[in-house]
Amino acid sequence: MxxxxxxxxxxxxxxxxxxxxxxxxxxxxxxxxxxxxxxxxxxxxxxxxxxxxxxxxxxxxxxxxxxxxxxxxxxxxxxxxxxxxxxxxxxxxxxxxxxxxCRIIDITGENFSSSESKIASQSYYSKNDYIDLAVELVSENTYGISLPDTIQSIQTISRAELLRTTAQSIIEAIKSEGIKAEEIAIIAPGLDEIGRYTLIEILSAQGIAVTPVNEQRPLISSPTVRALLTLMALVYPGIGKLVDRDSIAEMLTILSQTYVEGKLIPQIDPVRAGLLADYCYHVDPEFPDLLPIESFPRWDRLGNQGATAYQKIIDWVTQTKEQQLKQCYVTPAIFLSKAIAFFLGKSEKMTYPHHTLSALRELIETAQHYWEVDRRLRQVQPSLQTQAVTVANFITLLRRGTITANPRRNNQFTPSESAVSLATIFQYRSLRTAHRRQYWLDAGSPLWEQGGAATLFGAPLFLQSWSGYGWMPEDQYNLDRERLQRIVRDLLGRVSEKVILCHSDLGVNGTEQMGALFPLVQASRQIEN
Structure with missing residues (x-):
């Protein structure tokens, strides 16, 4: 190594x-x-x-x-x-x-504001007392202790039921208890796609916005990004092997979207896009192409709207290929900018979700950095590889999920929207914020006591305090235990009213959830579903 x-x-x-x-x-x-x-x-x-x-x-x-x-x-x-x-x-x-x-000034536990002291005033426990009690419960085998009402729990059998119940609890808190959406945070040890999608969909259906904190999803998870990469493979020669009929159908659907009555509606629906991909896509490893619409025997079934949208895509691909021949080579960063402006910026009325815009911005930034590195490498080794191989490697890199959608913010000084925060433990603690109410998702999960993605391989060996001896299992146990204690203290110190532990007996894979926070769940008062 x-x-x-x-x-x-x-x-x-x-x-x-x-x-x-x-x-x-x-x-x-x-x-x-x-x-x-x-x-x-x-x-x-x-x-x-x-x-x-x-x-x-x-x-x-x-x-x-x-x-x-x-x-x-x-x-x-x-x-x-x-x-x-x-x-x-x-x-x-x-x-x-x-x-x-230094001259040390200890400000621990000094004067909380009135909102921050609510959690202490609701019971005979002071804020530091119940934090110490919670840490004791997760650190020692302590039983027979009840937590104050400021720490409650939602308990279900299945995780699907837990997600629905948690979302319903948030809806009731906002609509019945007068809590603002921005005063609520959902914190999870590891946020899977099912949990993320379920919470966002249920809350969005009730008009409650959800903002993932520093979301780090792969760029390739965005359908818009996948469509643009497919379009790139149609324009640049020599990379036709990276295109299949399914990706062509998806590209036709995404790039034909238009703004109708406040919604983005594709002019080529998935069924017609599949038919066009089957009959009008010319497979060629060197020069893949989209054939005229007449190549489909029953092209009249597509309708005028679908046929017009398809022809616009063909015309743009043809014109871009001709420009490539005249100008010798157009960098993918410029190509992507032109494609986004033509297909996705058709009207000022067209608005896209925040995650889509973030993915597009990160795609442009990634392309710029990638070809800047390529330019530097060619200075050292001019015959490095052909441009076709470079473009193919760029597409393959994104399809592996290596690059995530987390671009530099361009609205740092604008007020944040009223939305529920959705974050992993590491993302929430890095944000250094506080909320009126916190929901700890999957409280019984063993991931709470593990570093997960928040710990690099062999990190303890690079600390100045490393003894020089081999890293033993007991060392890892002590490290995980200390981390869990810091997590509990830090999160409880960032809530001003109530913490709700969300626990299901069974996890996503059907295993029983008996993690380090399970004693907290047992010692808390259960909210009636």
Whole structure:
């Protein structure tokens, strides 16, 4: 493994490519030690303000100490119950050593606002008391303890019933109890497609918007992105093997959408699109093409609307191919921009969901970065590969689900819409926000005590505090236990009224749910379904 990492590092450096890890190494090993750089660093900075240092990488401590040694003043915050990015490049234990050089001000438990103190005023437990009680329940085999009414539970047998009951509870809270949608958060240890789709559909049907937090779904999961990739395979020669009839049918349906009475309606429905794909798609590994509509013996069945939409797609593909021949080569980023403008921006009235727009923005950004890397590689190795192979590799990369739809935000300073937040544990804690009511989905799942995607492989071995010995199962057990305690403390500290534990006896795969939070479910008061 170490040899492969070194080969990858050297390969990137020889071609002028930088990853975050390589940037960290170059900065720590060379730039930070350069006397001239240190001189300018001191001249430009007189004070350090570092928030949430428990989520900083170890290199940040070396930078902070360098500035402090040169007389720069500093203010640092550290939350021992947070450490969200522990296991994802952060080294909170190493950063904590800065406290030796600071005057420490402990603000734990200081003056909550009136809304934040509601949860403590509803029972004889103070906020810190019931947080400690919850942590004790998930850490020790403690029984016979009842939680205050500020922590309640929804309990069902099947997960499908749990999703419906949870959604209904949120609907009642908004419509009957006067809670605003933006005051509710649904937090899950791992959000599967079924759970995500079910919650969004049920709540949206009642006019309640749902906003996934920092959604990281693969680009290829978007039908619009798949349609554009199929269109790309029709225009660029030599990649016809990546196209099949099903993808052609999907492309015809997506690209023929138009705005009718406030809704996006395809002019070529899936049935007619399937017929066109069967009769009018010319299969060719080098030059795939869409044949004239007359190639379908019963083309009159398509109707004028479908025939017109199909002809527009054929005309655009033909014109774009001719431009390719005249201009020699059009980069896919420009191609995708033109396709989006022609097919998806037909009218100012056409509006697309937020997730579709995010996927399109990320697709354009990915294409730009991909061909920028390709340009850099061709400078080092001009005969790298043909353009057809490059386009084919780009499409294959996206189809593997490697790239996710999480582009840079362009509305950072606009007010957020009134919507229920839907997030995984890591996404919610990274957001550093608070809500009036939280729903902990799949409370009995064993995923609550596991790092999952929030922990990189072998991360504990790269901490400054690593002993140098082999990583044993008991080490992993202690790490998971400490992480679970921090998760419980952090989430409970971010709620101002009530936490509802959503538990089903059986999980998605039919196994019994008896995870680390199950004692919390047993000790809480069950809400009648």
């Amino acid at each position: 170490g040899e492969l990492l070194l080969k990858w590092r050297n390969w990137c450096l020889n071609r002028g490519l930088l990853t975050y890890g390589i940037i960290y190494e170059l900065y720590w090993r060379y730039l930070l030690l350069a006397p001239q750089y240190q001189k300018h660093l001191r001249q430009r900075h007189q004070i350090i303000l570092a928030d949430d240092t428990d989520d900083y990488p170890a290199i940040a401590k070396d930078l902070f100490e360098l500035l402090l040694d040169k007389g720069v003043r500093g203010v640092f915050t550290y939350n021992p119950d947070s450490q969200v990015r522990l296991g994802v490049n952060a080294d909170p234990g190493y950063l904590k050593q800065i406290a030796k050089r």
